[in-house]
Amino acid sequence: MGVALTGPESRPPLVFDTREIKRGSLLEVDRLVPAPADLGVALATFPEGSDLTLNLTFEFVVDGILVRGTVEGTVHAECARCLDPVTWREQVELTELFLFPPQREGEELSEDDLVLEGDLLDLEPTVRDAVVLQLPLAPVCREDCPGLCSACGARLAEDPEHSHDEVDPRWAALTALIEDEQD
Ligand SMILES: [Zn+2]
Ligand SMILES: [Zn+2]
Incomplete structure (x- = not known):
């Protein structure tokens, strides 16, 4: 009802x-x-x-x-x-x-x-x-x-060898310093 x-x-x-x-x-x-x-x-x-x-x-x-x-x-x-x-x-x-x-x-x-x-x-x-x-x-x-390259966005699955060879110059300088100190 x-x-x-x-x-x-x-x-x-x-x-x-x-x-x-x-x-x-x-x-x-x-x-x-x-x-x-x-x-x-x-x-x-x-x-x-x-x-x-x-x-x-x-x-x-x-x-x-x-x-x-x-x-x-x-x-x-x-x-x-x-x-x-x-x-x-x-x-x-x-x-x-x-x-x-x-x-x-x-x-x-x-x-x-x-x-x-x-x-x-x-x-x-x-x-x-x-x-x-x-x-x-x-x-x-x-x-x-593997996702995407953080530097350029390339698809890493399609390009496993992908790399950016140029090293940031500031890192290069630091690496040289550390190597010097270890000598
Ligand atoms: Zn995925
Ligand atoms: Zn890249």
Whole structure:
């Protein structure tokens, strides 16, 4: 009564209707959803609108609804050393308990508790937190990527012999002094 029934299409893709979950049972959710905007870290993200595969269970437990499972998608990143684009599949695990609102006055909740409001459960902040914790802050295209020459920006992977032979004249003078003192 008085509840506006909204179809799944009209809800954001990471918001779930808890009325679909029956007390004492599990709801399994296996579905593809579009990634929300800004899902990731500076150099590595799941692009907005790209496919995320959800494999989740929603379990009706004593205190609330326990959500567990994985979110998988393709990360688009930039190598922190040579700036080449890199992509890979990444699977992120989640576990989060969404508490039912307190039944009695004065029931204690800590600041970190997630409390359900109404019938809808918004999983997006949980997914966001798990992704940010897992994605690398400095992704590399390969473990031994030599990066770029700090003097001229040349790609060292393509030019392993690359060097700048001319030594800074101030260093040359210093080196000569040190050699003199050692004599
Ligand atoms: Zn690289
Ligand atoms: Zn160089």
